[in-house]
Structures are given as structure tokens and as C-alpha cells.
Amino acid sequence: MTDVELPPAGPAEAEGRFARFRAIEWWDQARLRRARVLVIGAGALGNEVIKNLALLGVGQLVIVDMDRIELSNLSRSVLFRESDAGGAKSECAARAAQSLYPAMRVSAIVGNVLADVGLGHFRWADVVVGALDNREARVFVNSACARVGRPWIDGGIDVLTGIVRGFAPPRTACYECTMSRVDWDLLNKRRSCSLLARRATQEGGVPTTPTTAAVVGGIQAQEVVKVLHGMDALLGRGYMFEGGSHNSYLTEYAVMPDCAWHDTPCPVEALPGVGGDTRLADLWETAAGRLGGLDAVDFGRELVETLTCSACGRSVDVFRPVDHVTEDQARCGACGAECVPAFFHSVGADSPLRDRTLAELGLPRWDIVWARKGEERIGLEMAGDCPVEPAEA
Numbered sequence: 476m477t478d479v480e481l482p483p484a485g486p487a488e489a490e491g492r493f494a495r496f497r498a499i500e501w502w503d504q505a506r507l508r509r510a511r512v513l514v515i516g517a518g519a520l521g522n523e524v525i526k527n528l529a530l531l532g533v534g535q536l537v538i539v540d541m542d543r544i545e546l547s548n549l550s551r552s553v554l555f556r557e558s559d560a561g562g563a564k565s566e567c568a569a570r571a572a573q574s575l576y577p578a579m580r581v582s583a584i585v586g587n588v589l590a591d592v593g594l595g596h597f598r599w600a601d602v603v604v605g606a607l608d609n610r611e612a613r614v615f616v617n618s619a620c621a622r623v624g625r626p627w628i629d630g631g632i633d634v635l636t637g638i639v640r641g642f643a644p645p646r647t648a649c650y651e652c653t654m655s656r657v658d659w660d661l662l663n664k665r666r667s668c669s670l671l672a673r674r675a676t677q678e679g680g681v682p683t684t685p686t687t688a689a690v691v692g693g694i695q696a697q698e699v700v701k702v703l704h705g706m707d708a709l710l711g712r713g714y715m716f717e718g719g720s721h722n723s724y725l726t727e728y729a730v731m732p733d734c735a736w737h738d739t740p741c742p743v744e745a746l747p748g749v750g751g752d753t754r755l756a757d758l759w760e761t762a763a764g765r766l767g768g769l770d771a772v773d774f775g776r777e778l779v780e781t782l783t784c785s786a787c788g789r790s791v792d793v794f795r796p797v798d799h800v801t802e803d804q805a806r807c808g809a810c811g812a813e814c815v816p817a818f819f820h821s822v823g824a825d826s827p828l829r830d831r832t833l834a835e836l837g838l839p840r841w842d843i844v845w846a847r848k849g850e851e852r853i854g855l856e857m858a859g860d861c862p863v864e865p866a867e868a
Contacts, residue, residue, distance in 0.1 A: 493532050503704060508534040508578075510703050513596055515539045515588050515616060516606030517564040519551035519683060520630050523692025524604050524699075525568050526553055529575040531700060536572060536581040537596060539588050540565040551685045582862075586839075589615050590796035593841035594623060594775055595856050598743060602702045603627035604695055608681050610654075610662050615776070617642065617650035621736035622775060622854070623743060623843070626702055626710060630695045632683040635718030637691035639709060640728070641698055645737040647711030648728035670797070670805040671813055687718055743843060743854035750859030751834030755822060758855065759829060762846035765853055773821040773845040773852075778837045780819045780828075786812035795837040821847075833857060 493504045510533050514524055517540035528536060544552075544559045544567060554571035555564075565583035572581050584592060589612060597603060597619045605616050605627055613629060620627045626643035629650060642649045654662075665673060694714060701708035713726045730737055744765070749758055755772065763769040777797045783790040784807035791808075793800060797816065805814055822828045828836060838844070840860040846853050 496532070501704065501706075504532060506703055507532050507700070510699075511535040511537075511599055511601050512699060513537050513539070513600035513603045514606060515592075515603065515612070516608070517554075517568040518542070518548065518606065518608070519685065519688040520632055520692050520695075521564075521604075521606035522552040522554045522568060523688050524606055524630070524695050525572050526575065527693060527696035528699065529572040529579055529581075531696065532576060532578075533699075534579060536569075536579060537584065537600070538565045538569050538572075538581065539584045539586065539592055539596075540568070541585065541587045541591070551683065551688060553685070553689075587796075587798045588612055589776065590798040591839050593839045593857065593860065594619050594843035595745075595841035595858070595861055597625055598623040598843065598856065599861075600625055602699050604699060605629040606692070606695070607631075610658060611665065613650050614662065617644075618736065619775065621645070621649055622740060622845075624740040626708075628695050628698045628702070628709070630691045632687045632691050633681050634683055635687055637687050637716040637718070638713055639691055639694045639698065639716075640713040641702075641709040641711065643710040644730075644734075645739060648730045649734060649736045651736060652731040652734050653713070653728050669813055670800055670816060671802060673797075687716070690716055690718070741845070741852040741854055743856055745856040745858035745861070747858045747861075749833075749855065749857050751838065751840055751857065752832050753857070753859065754830065754832050755836065756829040758833070758844070762853070762855060763848075766846060766848040766851055768848050769824065769846055770849065771821045771823045771847050773847055774819075774836075774838065775843060775845070776838075778819055779816045781817045782814035783817065784810060784812050784814050786810050793837075794831070794835060796839075799837070 496502050496504055512528060512533055514521055517538050542564050544555050544562050544564055546560055548555055549557060554568050559567045563585040565585050569581045569583040573579055603620055603625055605613060607613055616627060621644045629640045631638045698709050711728055716723050759769060779793045779795060779797050779800055781790050782793050787807060787810045789807055789809050807814055841857055843854045843856045846855055
């Protein structure tokens with residue numbers, strides 16, 4: 476995506492809003508003003524990141540969160556007010572950020588990053604910030620950033636402790652390189668669960684304090700500044716904050732030899748005429764022209780093709796991301812028994828699914844698909860869904 480043309484700096488900005496920053500020898504306020512940051516998660520930690528990015532003068536921001544504000548959020552979330560209760564976290568955080576820095580172009584996505592955020596948003600961003608509370612979302616964000624070659628800054632908090640990690644695969648360790656066998660066992664256990672069991676074992680709700688969120692979110696925002704300035708940022712490393720004893724320390728992460736995300740990302744081409752209403756067969760022809768033939772089109776997320784009743788055998792078409800399958804859909808409409816999903820991640824040359832549009836397959840707007848012939852691969856961005864500017868994303 477080409478750079479969005481921002482309006483000229485207003486008088487307050489030009490004359491002194493960022494005067495103290497400009498006193499820093501290496502500081503480049505214009506670079507921050509042009510910057511594009513994707514923040515995933517607008518809870519306690521995300522609030523602190525978003526607040527700091529607005530105060531720093533970051534020019535373009537997209538905020539993703541699927542939750543709504545509860546009163547319990549107010550003790551830990553600096554951007555929310557009691558009148559916001561019931562509102563979408565991403566939308567309320569976006570309004571608050573723009574009130575802090577009116578020149579910021581900020582948009583909100585009310586949705587699940589695993590299902591609702593096209594990979595075009597990741598490619599659009601200069602840097603991605605994760606303010607997440609579960610492994611599955613982190614694994615997806617890690618894969619999305621690796622696929623499009625974007626660095627990301629992960630943060631986590633738990634009562635008085637926290638962690639900030641930076642990843643920029645393939646040149647540094649990625650999030651998956653840091654996962655232990657226990658982490659993988661827990662993630663794979665959840666993935667192997669039935670859809671109803673997944674609903675019952677949702678992760679999240681980690682207890683914390685606003686002070687810990689402020690420390691960790693502040694460090695994440697500072698790492699964004701360093702990445703944007705080309706400085707030696709916390710990439711391939713982690714900072715562990717121990718608020719109880721203040722025995723904080725840095726750690727270095729090694730690249731795991733068998734990790735999938737350390738090959739050079741394949742090139743991505745933005746296709747302005749391709750969007751959710753494009754038939755896969757038409758995109759197939761385009762991709763085949765680029766590669767001199769085509770074996771398959773791969774997708775960057777888990778999609779459900781059908782649900783089949785384990786008791787009566789009744790089957791229904793679904794075609795949506797697994798996180799969009801509701802509890803009602805996961806039960807048979809005829810007998811009430813639990814249904815078994817059939818997943819798909821790619822479409823081959825002989826598949827009848829080629830007659831469906833990309834949206835009908837379950838892909839979100841502004842996604843990227845991956846065309847494959849032998850060992851050669853290219854990414855094709857659904858740029859027809861690309862917003863004119865982030866505020867419309």
C-alpha cells in the first residue's frame with residue numbers, strides 16, 4: 476500500500492506540541508507522524524500503548540479488539556470512562572486517542588484478529604504491537620508478521636510482573652522460537668478440542684494492576700519509537716519486569732532450527748481489482764499468469780468448510796473462520812448433538828471451491844492469499860478491499 480498523504484502539521488504542532496521531543500538529538504518527529512502502527516488488543520495494556528503512541532505523535536493507528544467495556548475495566552484502563560461501559564473497546568480507545576492527538580488518523584476494528592483482520596493490515600503497518608492475553612492469538616500475529624516481513628512488539632502482564640519481547644523474523648527469533656513444550660502442549664490441546672470445548676476453555680482475564688500495565692505498555696511504545704528510528708530495538712530479545720522485587724533483566728532468544736518462519740518472506744503483490752467479491756477462479760487465472768501455472772492457493776488462517784453431526788450424520792456448509800462458528804452452529808440443528816468440523820487451508824486445481832468468491836470462502840476484507848507452483852510462491856493482496864486511508868479500515 477502506498478503512503479497515506481497526511482495534511483500539513485497544524486500551528487500547535489509546528490510551533491511547540493512536540494518541542495521537547497525535538498530537543499532530543501536523534502529524534503525525527505516527521506518520521507513518527509508518517510508512521511503506521513497496528514495495535515492488537517485494547518485492554519489495560521493496549522490502553523497504555525495507545526495512549527503513549529498518541530502522546531508521541533504517531534500519525535496513523537489501527538486498533539483491533541473484539542471485546543466490550545465492563546466496569547471492571549475502568550480500574551486498569553486509562554482511556555475508558557464509566558459512560559463507555561458496553562461500548563466496543565477498540566472504538567472507545569480510538570476516540571480517546573484522537574482526543575489526545577487530534578491530527579492522528581485512527582480507526583477501529585471490532586473483531587477477532589484470528590478471523591476478522593486481513594493480512595493487508597499487517598503489511599500496511601510499519602510495526603505491529605501485540606497487547607494480547609492468549610497464545611493462539613500471539614501465534615497468529617507472529618505468523619502474519621513473518622509472512623509480510625513486519626516487526627512486532629509483544630507484551631504480557633500478570634499482577635506485578637510483565638514481559639516485553641520484540642520479533643523480526645527471519646533475521647531474529649520469532650514468538651514460536653520462545654515457546655516451550657508446555658506452551659505447545661497447551662495450544663495443541665486447545666486446537667484438538669471440539670468447537671464447544673474451545674468455547675468453554677477460552678483463555679484471558681489475567682489479573683493485573685494499572686501500574687504494571689503502565690510500565691509494560693510504556694516500554695512497548697518506547698520500542699516502537701526505536702524501531703521507527705532504526706535504532707537497536709528489543710528484537711530477538713525480551714525484557715522481564717519483576718515489580719515485586721525489581722530484579723528485572725534482559726534475555727536473548729535463539730532462532731529454533733526447525734521454526735517455519737525463518738525463510739525470506741515471499742513477495743506480495745497488491746491487486747487493486749481483487750476483493751471479497753472476486754471469484755477464486757478469476758484470481759487463480761491471475762496467479763497462474765504470474766507463476767506460469769498453479770498448483771494451489773493457500774490461506775493464512777483456519778477455515779471451516781462443513782460441520783457434520785456426530786450422531787445423525789447431517790452435514791451443513793459453513794465457510795467461515797473457526798472463531799466465527801457459534802455455539803448454536805456447533806450443535807446439530809436436527810438432533811442437538813455436537814458437530815465435527817472439516818477444515819481447509821488451501822484450494823487445489825480441481826476443487827469446486829474455485830467457483831466461490833473469496834468472501835464466500837470465509838476470508839476477511841483486505842486479506843492476502845498465497846499462490847503456489849512447486850517451490851515458488853507469491854502473495855496476492857486483496858487490495859480492492861483496501862481502505863482509501865486507515866480511518867476507513
